Amino acid sequence: MNNQVEQDDIIIKKMHEHYLDRWLKLYDLDEYKQWLFCGLIKLLRKYTQKGTVLEIGCSKGYFTNMLSRNGYHAIGGDISLTALRAAAKIERIRLDAEMLPFKNDVFDAVLAVYTIEHMPRPGKCLDEIFRVLKQKEPFIAVTPDKESLLTKVGFHLVRYTSLKNPYHVGLMSRKELARAMETSGFGHFVLLPFHNGFLGAPFLKRFLGREFIPIPLNTNILLPFSHHQLIVALK
Numbered sequence: 001m002n003n004q005v006e007q008d009d010i011i012i013k014k015m016h017e018h019y020l021d022r023w024l025k026l027y028d029l030d031e032y033k034q035w036l037f038c039g040l041i042k043l044l045r046k047y048t049q050k051g052t053v054l055e056i057g058c059s060k061g062y063f064t065n066m067l068s069r070n071g072y073h074a075i076g077g078d079i080s081l082t083a084l085r086a087a088a089k090i091e092r093i094r095l096d097a098e099m100l101p102f103k104n105d106v107f108d109a110v111l112a113v114y115t116i117e118h119m120p121r122p123g124k125c126l127d128e129i130f131r132v133l134k135q136k137e138p139f140i141a142v143t144p145d146k147e148s149l150l151t152k153v154g155f156h157l158v159r160y161t162s163l164k165n166p167y168h169v170g171l172m173s174r175k176e177l178a179r180a181m182e183t184s185g186f187g188h189f190v191l192l193p194f195h196n197g198f199l200g201a202p203f204l205k206r207f208l209g210r211e212f213i214p215i216p217l218n219t220n221i222l223l224p225f226s227h228h229q230l231i232v233a234l235k
Contacts, residue, residue, distance in 0.1 A: 027059040027083070036113070037063045040140060041070055043232070044109060047138040051108025054132070056097045056125075057115030061087030072109075098124040102132045109133075112141040122170035126184035133235040139186070141231040142194055147173035148227040174229060181233060189233030 040063075044053075050071055055064045058076030060083060067074035068090065077095040078084055084092050095101055097112075098121055110129045119125040129139055172180065174191055181189050 027062075029060075029062045033062060036142075037066050040111065040113070040142075041066065044111070044138065044140060047234070048108050051137075052106070053109040053111065054102075054107045056095075056100075056110065056112040056129070057118070058087060058090070058092065059083045061090040061092060063111070063113060064090040064092070067111075098128060100128040100132050104131050105134045107132050107134060108137050110139045112139075112143075114142055114144075116141060117143050117168045117171050119170040122172060123180045123183060125170075126180050126186075130185045130235060135235055137235055139189075139231065139233040139235070142228055143177070143231070144168065144171055145174055145177075145227060145229045146171040147175075177229065177231070181231070186233045186235065189231060192230045192232065194228035194230040 044067075050073075052073040052075065053067055055067065055074065055076045058064045058078050059080075061076045064074045064076035064087070074090065076084075076087055076090045076092045077097070077100075078087075078092070079094065079096060081094060084094055093101070097115065097119060110133055112125075112129070116122045116125050133139060178189075178191055181191075
């Protein structure tokens with residue numbers, strides 16, 4: 001990598017620190033996040049019941065804290081010192097997700113919720129996640145799909161979408177993400193449509209009287225309202 005690209009990456013990462021410092025109030029725990037995190041923990045339990053897990057992009061640490069309360073040795077990492085200072089109830093470390101400060105094969109799971117799209121080089125982030133995972137252990141993440149119909153339509157109709165967020169420098173389509181996962185070494189993974197806010201939204205529990213967790217059915221059908229994608233991978 002040449003020096004100019006390295007300098008550009010550093011500038012982008014500094015911008016992200018500023019973004020979190022300025023807008024950290026957006027990361028308060030709310031009903032949606034509670035619902036989302038509970039669903040992801042249920043999914044994680046299908047693959048590992050205990051062990052040391054890393055959350056990349058932990059912000060204020062709500063998910064990391066929930067993982068700890070569910071019996072995992074959870075470590076939260078973020079690039080923002082402001083976020084980490086606010087995450088007082090968790091074990092935390094400042095990190096650059098493209099250069100994780102850990103040895104090889106040390107984590108029983110790695111999780112990244114709306115994080116890899118913030119990476120200047122998301123492929124490098126996936127390389128690092130693969131490196132620090134133990135063999136046959138899970139990587140679970142949620143990230144936008146830049147080619148989804150809803151994302152494209154929303155770009156023209158609403159003020160904010162994934163495509164309009166200037167900090168989403170590493171957005172990938174389904175095909176690009178699959179290629180990056182394969183390049184990083186993940187031989188066993190699925191990319192599932194993530195029905196964020198449309199199917200399984202928290203209000204449906206009150207309306208229909210049953211719980212919906214934000215995990216799609218076992219299908220690869222690309223529904224137009226699934227503008228995010230769920231990664232479930234094993235090293």
